[in-house]
Amino acid sequence: MVKRKIVHIDEEKCNGCGLCIPSCEEGALKIINGKAKLVDDRYCDGLGSCIGSCPRGAITIIEREAEDFVDLREEEKNQKEEEVNGCCGHEAEADHESFKKYGSFSGCPSSRPINLDSGDAVDTSGVVVETGDVTVNIKPQLKNWPVQMFLINPEADYLKNADLLLAADCVPAVLPLFYLEMLKGKVLIMSCPKQEDQAFYTDKLTEIIRKNSTKSITIAYMEVACCRTLLMSALKAVERSGLDVPVYAFKVGMNGRSIRQRIAYPGRKGA
Structure with a gap:
């Protein structure tokens, strides 16, 4: 036990709205019996990123005896x-x-690394879907394996001159046309900014861009606050690479219908 800074929640002021939960990247806060609770001292870094999200001023930083901070991520x-x-x-x-x-x-x-776009690596005949009088042949759109950023080799051949799709893990689960519209023609890289080390992935994405002359990056992230880190990591990686790479962003609602597109980084030549 050491004396250090740690969050304190005034339960009299807390109304259980839950706005502080996404702001805690360490996952130290939960709603229990209608109130925000610090579930484990070890997972609170004491930096207070959750303070600004509380509309009732129920969260403060105090100094007290607590266990050493453990970075769960x-x-x-x-x-x-x-x-x-x-x-x-x-x-x-x-x-x-x-x-x-x-x-x-x-x-x-x-x-x-497997290039699924090579022809021999995957069955491209597609899947036949019948709905009433309409028959549709849906062909696979995935061009690469693996898809998780943690596992991707920056020197994989499928990354050369590629259009990248950097998607939060939850996006395909809520976006009905993810595979048919968003993924088509792109190399897929998936990540969860809530659970993973984005500094590490920013460095890795920077290396991918530099080594492969990336043509463009499309970011698909959820509307929750912590997911925006995915977009910020991509913008930082492009800036560090020193290359002219346009970045497009899709903000996806949890109902799968609220999508907003914008050019987040038009590239140095077009800026």
Whole structure:
């Protein structure tokens, strides 16, 4: 136990609106019995990012005895690395730093780069969907494997001169035409800004852009506040790359119908 800064919630002022929950990137806050609660001292960093989201001023920062801060996202990332490094019995082949940067080279199917657009890699005959008098043949749109940013190798051939689609994990679940309209013709990279280290992914995306002459980046993120980090990471990566890459943004509502498109970064030449 150490004396350090930590959030304090005045339950008399708290009305349980829940606006503070998305603001806590560490997931230390929950609504319990109609009130916001700090569920574990270890997951509160004491920085107070949740304070501004409380409309009733119920959250303050105090100093008191508490357990040391534990970055839950860092723990989850390390656990994920251990799981993938040990996948398929290739523990001896997995180099930790190389994996963090490029993804596993061990041949494990979860991270081995596969270009699904090559013709032989996937059945392109499609799926036939019949609705009344209408028959539609829907062809697969996924061009690459893997799709998770954590597993993608920046030197994979499918990234060369590609139009990238950087999508939050939840977007395909709520957007009905994600695969037919948004994904078509693009290389898919997925990430969850709430649970994953965006600084790490900003660095990785910067490297992808620099090495592959990326043509464009489309960001599809959910309307919840924490998901906007995905957009900010992409803009920062483009800026760091020094290249002229346009970025388009789609803000997706939880009902799947509220979509807003805008050019977030028109590129240096068009700016």
